[in-house]
Amino acid sequence: MTPSDARTAPPAAPWWRFPMVWFALAGPALVVVAGFATMAIAYRHADVVLVETAAPESSQRSGRAGATAPALQARNHAATPPARP
Numbered sequence: 001m002t003p004s005d006a007r008t009a010p011p012a013a014p015w016w017r018f019p020m021v022w023f024a025l026a027g028p029a030l031v032v033v034a035g036f037a038t039m040a041i042a043y044r045h046a047d048v049v050l051v052e053t054a055a056p057e058s059s060q061r062s063g064r065a066g067a068t069a070p071a072l073q074a075r076n077h078a079a080t081p082p083a084r085p
Contacts, residue, residue: 015021
């Protein structure tokens with residue numbers, strides 16, 4: 001390159017004029033926006049906190065908590081072999 005060519009060369013464009021820069025920045029920007037959207041959805045539709053009550057006397061005698069009794073019954077029923085006719 002000769003000195004006369006350097007004087008006639010157009011100036012370099014600023015970085016924001018290149019589409020590849022915006023393409024590279026779009027991915028992380030979309031991830032940040034999606035994160036805030038997910039946070040807003042989780043905050044607005046949070047699950048209700050359930051308050052556990054005292055277990056009935058029948059479940060206290062058997063050693064099972066009242067809230068887990070139906071789940072334990074279903075588990076035990078699923079584990080039993082089918083009755084033969």
